Amino acid sequence: MNPSPSTIFGKAWLYCTVFLTGAAVMVIELLGTRLIAPFYGASLYVWTSLIAVTLIALALGYYLGGIWADRARSGLSLIIATAGLLTLIIPWLAGPVLLATDPFGLRLGSFISTLILFSPSLMMLGMVGPFAVKLSTSALANVGASTGSIYAVSTVGSVIGTLFLGFYLFPLIGSREIFMGLGIALLILAMVVAGIERKYLKSTTVMVPTTILMLMGFGLYPQIANSVQTEFSDIFQTRFERESLYGWVRVIDKPKENIRLLTADASTIGAASISHGENLLIYQKIVAQIPFLAPNIEKALLIGQGAGHMVMTLNKAGIVTDTLKIDPAIAEAANQYFRYIPTGQRIIGDARYEIRQLKGSYDLIILDVFTGGTEPTHLLTIEALAQLHGLLADHGILTLNFVSFLDNGQNAALASVSKTLAQVFPYQQVFISDPGENFNDFIFLATNHVINLNDDSIPFSNHTWLKQRLLDIDTTYGAILTDNLSNLELLQIRKSEHYRRMIVDSIGVNHFIR
Incomplete structure (x- = not known):
């Protein structure tokens, strides 16, 4: 019988993996509103959609991850690499998805767009837990302790990820950049896990697809990073743009109409003439x-x-x-x-x-x-x-x-x-x-x-x-x-x-x- 990886090199790498992926789940969930809010607002309906989609995706991930874990000895790296690539392309897909869901209105549109954009990566991250449980369990008698430990560490990762994002990362870096950075980080983590699987589980089947996904991610990164450009035209000119903790603030000029607008997400909170600055509200x-x-x-x-x-x-x-x-x-x-x-x-x-x-x-x-x-x-x-x-x-x-x-x-x-x-x-x-x-x-x-x-x-x-x-x-x-x-x-x-x-x-x- 092949020895369990937990008896060969301990559980430290596995705990580290579930800790980081647990943090990634909360980062995606929290940042989701910042990607959706400029289009649909940061209302209760947007938050409800995001929370519901997160729970749906994680539930599917737990189920499918358990099935995969029972049928294969390796594959954790492939799961993480797929989650990384799907996370990386979220900012790239946001525009087309939001435009496509716009006709459905505020409630249904926000739910469908959230489902399309975030459920794939969240589902893959949800698969990590059951797979990690399988790898950490050396005997049926230990399944309870192993399961509890894995999900406890994952939850701690979610807590740390939430605090790190809200208190430190987000005030300094824009949401698009965080999404892309998280995607790259998950791809790098996947390669590390693939190396561990190859060395200790003697598995080479996942190394090639994991490497391909990582190369695809790194190849797409420049295109995704440059996919949004500030628009300047005869009709609209964006004079100021700042993403804060509470919204996406912009100053937009309409030169032909002599109007300057101050907007926060999809709300206009100020309007004045460009020429004289008098109030137009x-x-x-x-x-x-x-x-x-x-x-x-x-x-x-x-x-x-x-x-x-x-x-x-x-x-x-x-x-x-x-x-x-x-x-x-x-x-x-x-x-x-x-x-x-x-x-x-x-x-x-x-x-x-x-x-x-x-x-x-x-x-x-x-x-x-x-x-x-x-x-x-x-x-x-x-x-x-x-x-x-x-x-x-x-x-x-x-x-x-x-x-x-x-x-x-x-x-x-x-x-x-x-x-x-x-x-x-x-x-x-x-x-x-x-x-x-x-x-x-x-x-x-x-x-x-x-x-x-x-x-x-x-x-x-x-x-x-x-x-x-x-x-x-x-x-x-x-x-x-x-x-x-x-x-x-x-x-x-x-x-x-x-x-x-x-x-x-x-x-x-x-x-x-x-």
């Missing part, structure tokens, strides 16, 4: 009216900085504005290409955490994070609004911008926002950005006191313009949004798909493919 013009609504507004907090136009508008009224933004790349783009100059404290971080650290009171708080395809729903709950209420002066105003459909006043998402605000603030008024359009920006003003737009003592700069946009919201169709239960993302799925289609039609689908 209509809803933000209402901000210019706010200083007339309450006396002695001196200090404001803006959550969701965008291109910084609202800060500049408030500055003209003598209002100092602290800004709170989760993505530093957006602040960098606003500074360089939209002439944004901070007037107050600039805070980088997640709003729910950072607002707990703030002290003092604000005369005005603007919550402007519900504009794009993906919405941070945790910022629009009773608990989140109560935190903001605690930062607001008695005479202050909370302003919230929300993009949705009017639907003749029967939109459940719009009604839910109004109903939730009413749980925290006794008074609110709602304005529509562009009367006559169903898809719109809706601006909520929530206060502790009544604002009477008919009060002649209020020196509006454009009284009629503001009153024409006043709305009455029927909250019958709405639900109260809480940290425990918020269905806002579900209520806004039609809005997300419509918004994304508008942006794609305006800029072109290729601008959202990494």
Whole structure:
């Protein structure tokens, strides 16, 4: 009987292999959202698709790996080499796959594209575990301990891979480069394992195909690395591009239309003229009216900085504005290409955490994070609004911008926002950005006191313009949004798909493919 490899040279190489492949699984899963998000957004549906596909692929890998392990003494290197090549070509296939799945819409499109792009490599990595168990088991009596040890080491590898990617690697290197680097690393690991199999298992059958796969990977690497080029044309010009922890931030010019856009993934969060830099977003013009609504507004907090136009508008009224933004790349783009100059404290971080650290009171708080395809729903709950209420002066105003459909006043998402605000603030008024359009920006003003737009003592700069946009919201169709239960993302799925289609039609689908 041939001796087990575990009795010849120990299990160290096997543990090292499952550790590294376990880390690779989590790297692919986490990076998957960064490859999909610029096209479909980083919504709950994208995360759900990726997690589901990962579990499906690993389940198939466990099953097929067990069958292969029972029928062959060697082949672990071939499995890893195949996983490496499939991982390496993911960035290469991303564009064609995303374009092909685009007609299926947000939910089905994100699931199918995720399934095509990531399940092959994840399935091959899932096959490593059962094969390693077979190699590490010298007797039936030891199968439990061997199985437990292999999967424990693999899980530790997944933990280390997650921490290394999130805390160190991803902030320094782009997602495409990490995918390609991981693919090459797996191919090199496969060759090392093939050498071990040849030496100790006397197996030469897998050396040739493993070598071929590695050569194919190294041969394709230059083409994959150069497969994405920044587009410059008479129609679109990409002026700024930065992949951050939270999204793919770009500044895109449309010279013929004299428009400069600030985008984060598939969301437009700022727009200005190229020639003069004036703000082109209509809803933000209402901000210019706010200083007339309450006396002695001196200090404001803006959550969701965008291109910084609202800060500049408030500055003209003598209002100092602290800004709170989760993505530093957006602040960098606003500074360089939209002439944004901070007037107050600039805070980088997640709003729910950072607002707990703030002290003092604000005369005005603007919550402007519900504009794009993906919405941070945790910022629009009773608990989140109560935190903001605690930062607001008695005479202050909370302003919230929300993009949705009017639907003749029967939109459940719009009604839910109004109903939730009413749980925290006794008074609110709602304005529509562009009367006559169903898809719109809706601006909520929530206060502790009544604002009477008919009060002649209020020196509006454009009284009629503001009153024409006043709305009455029927909250019958709405639900109260809480940290425990918020269905806002579900209520806004039609809005997300419509918004994304508008942006794609305006800029072109290729601008959202990494």
